Amino acid sequence: MTALALTCGSLAADGFVIRRSGMHWLRGDGYVCRPNEVVGYCNISLDQVSGQRSGNFPLADEMELHVAFAPPVAGCLRIADGRSPGGYLNTLGLHVWNSDDVLAHLEKPSEGDQSAQPASVEMRLLMIAGRRMSALADTNIGILPGWHSRSRAWWCDRSGNELSTLLCMGVCDAAGVVRGNETPFVEAFEATPSAAQLVYVPDHPIVPCAPILLEQLMRSPAQNEAIAADLSRGLTNGRVAPDSNDWMFAGALLASLQNSPMRDRYDVLTPTGLQHLGPANTILMSLNSEVRSILRHKKLGYAAQMLRHRQTAAGPAVRSWLASEFEPIRRSIDDIKRDYRQLIDAVAAQTGARILILNRMSTSGFEDITSYVSFDAPMSDTLENIAAKEMNLMLHDLALECDVSIVDVDAIAAELGGSQNLPDGIHHSAAMQAMVRSEVVHILNS
Template structure:
């Protein structure tokens, strides 16, 4: 066995930039055994031009929540150095210290001989684009309210690593982002480098017709939506804080094109930009059968029912929704045609695979013994039948459009619906781990680099 080895921070800012950091927040105990890729701790990070000025940061608005997590380069027992965590706000604000690439912040007792070049911590960069820049929360890594959050390894070189974007509905969002929302589990399981991006639900649902319209919406159309809301709020009941919060969140969501990322990416070799994802993942749960259709502008608004409860929206928002929209329940045929159109549009916009997660076709709540009481087509009235029709449709789209299916239904059949997704929407931690592994396998077999399993 090798002797105890020091672990250095390593290079962050490329030449011409300077880096500063908070104190380190450790996630491991002294002497804890770790595996390669395990996250040991993290800090907040600032990357600035030499002459300072936060508005000139190359990370633009994502500088507000830019951080870096440290990972173990090999297996062993790690011992964080005393004094690297200073506690309080000094571990939350990035101005506590300058980044010193030669600083030793921990030691590790390796389980086997390691080459000298491996004695540097792995650096997992994370950042989030806030829904509103005034909304701050620094309780952890990527702990705020974001319109977009992402993570990537810093050793990708001067070029951007392959990018997977996920439209984050409840069944797959945390399968990609992990238990703490900082992507550590997914990155610990793949060799990389890879760039993972989550586009969470801000207000409306993320996939289906919402995504299709978002890809086509022009700045002028978004401005018209904003102006219509402004007029409605001016002419209707006086808006309160909850109305303005609804309006701002909705506009942030409607202006987000899932294939137009335009994201700065810092690596240890320099800064590059990611214009669009290489692959995209979304779920059928992210599509909605019933939408609100704007009476004059024609765009659709798909919201979960709980968002429209009386105590969650203000009177101005309620008046606007009642006056400006009509409720529309889409047929299976209409949804199927829109899904085929969405897949085709995504395939034309990105170079890599489009992956769609299906739904469970059987649940423990199915109690129907006969379908004679229902009119045809059954998919319009019985959810379990509708889900089976969706499974067949996705199989056809996979053949005709080159799409890939994340087979949640098959995984649940092996693991058990009652134990791992009892409500048909929200997965257990074990199911999330299985979905991460299956997503990486699909991308790897589709030829997307960076998603091979990490060596033990």
């Protein structure tokens, strides 16, 4: 056996000192790991180099900043005592980042001439960053704890290629593909060795459907101010006293309406310094987001749609405001197609990003319909499977007209077994997530 020292690896930001916490180990001493398997992480922070002033503090709004470590080769992990002090010392950035620091060792079977084997190898670094919905959400245990309006991750490699960015603006079916359901992002990156950044924007409180994303993209500062003033009046008009849930919901709603994640730019740390990336190259959306009925503000005309379980998170004043100031607008399939088309054209003009859309599962093993006489026309208004088939067909028509790619969840679920892997049509099993993730990568590389 040979023991390979696993070192921190290079990480740089010009004009800044990178500090790190003690190590949190996700795997124990003696664990046999695969290549590129994340085995631990630490928190990092940036301090300005003494005497330097910078107007632009990179990653300043991302108060959760972690580096996850993955040995680049397989072996038996050996973690020496004293490498992890624990407690707050594993949270606070007490150590200056030193690429030569040895974090652990990896035991491997001896191969050939041992004198030719390197004595150490750099850990592969997976950077993970989270922008808190509020600076108050500072739970400081674990990877990406708390409540984030945006989270992202990227392999911090020396490839020299500029990272491409995939932005997930979907609901649960897309979120699980990008963020996974174990350690955030780790499942996706262990399966994706390529130079890419994955960004996830959650669906709370606003459902990311096409008309809402389009309005986010096109809204002017004056319109943002009008929305904020109207919401403020709605909560303080004396009709219903707002409680703490109302204020928190209103803050999240405003943050969601007033920002367009599709225009976001990104600072990324790399082994050779900071890179500044433009808006996302690819946007992943869910057809499941395109609900038939959305809310539209009666006076200001903007769209706002929330999943029903999100609405129950609001307090009585927000619910009263939603009921009095908004009206439901029914969308036909043609309307949804038109909304998609407008969004795709606007994104192409503003950022040039490519759009990927997850279609819907359109079959179910839970029905036994022997006659459709019982169901009024149009049956897609009632029967979910027919509605899903019509929506999937609309997506095919859309793909013929413009540059959009379909991720065929319907076919994957049928192949894998929908009842076991997609029991409600939207929440995927881990196996299903892995297959959809693989399909997304395949489409991006094709």
